[in-house]
Amino acid sequence: MRRDVFQAIADPTRRAIISLIALQAMTPNAIALHFDTSRQAISKHLKILSECELIKAKQEGREIYYELEIKRMKEIDKWLEQFRKIWENKFSQLDDVLKKLKQK
Amino acid sequence: MRRDVFQAIADPTRRAIISLIALQAMTPNAIALHFDTSRQAISKHLKILSECELIKAKQEGREIYYELEIKRMKEIDKWLEQFRKIWENKFSQLDDVLKKLKQK
DNA sequence: CTCTTGCGAAACTAAAAGGTTGCGCATATA
């Protein structure tokens, strides 16, 4: 079963969950209230996110709080790095063009 | 059919295609040579990437060159922005801790 | 102890993903 960060963030619900718990850790029930699906469906998403280590569970009595593991998000950032170089380069080329236009 | 940038980069083959043509525009056949699948399978990936406007086709005779549309990659970067704030913040908090430790 | 609540796990279903083969068409080459 393929299970990586990119596949994890492919689903819009999972992206929303990530954004939601980025602010504060939440229980599955609390998270599910924000969506139009069942608590079990959310639990499945949480399981996938856990397997990718994008989130971490913290048991508190019978409640389980899930919080974001920010470090995994950096993997995406790392992959983007190669393209950031390209678009920054294109911008600097555009800057050059604009500078030359102003000089005329 | 769901079709957005995040779903597009979920597949490892598509990520590899993106990295490949980031350097220079390539034809489907040339791209397929880099992978262990058929030309048609690559064409399917190219179609998905096109629909997400992550790549752009340029016809040249009977050959079609696909090139990266770097601007769409920025959407991912934009989404990451919210988390970048968090991890930079955590780093700065860590910095504070380290500074205080040094002061002792 | 009994009932409620919060949760994960299993079994099932519909839809989507990712691959294959086969086809037709346009362009290049002999």
Place this chain on the structure above:
DNA sequence: TATATGCGCAACCTTTTAGTTTCGCAAGAG
């Protein structure tokens, strides 16, 4: 003109995904 090449598209198959319903268990509340 005949043949080879580059490509997209459609049909088909298999596996994965995302959801549902049902269940069982552990932790609080009465």
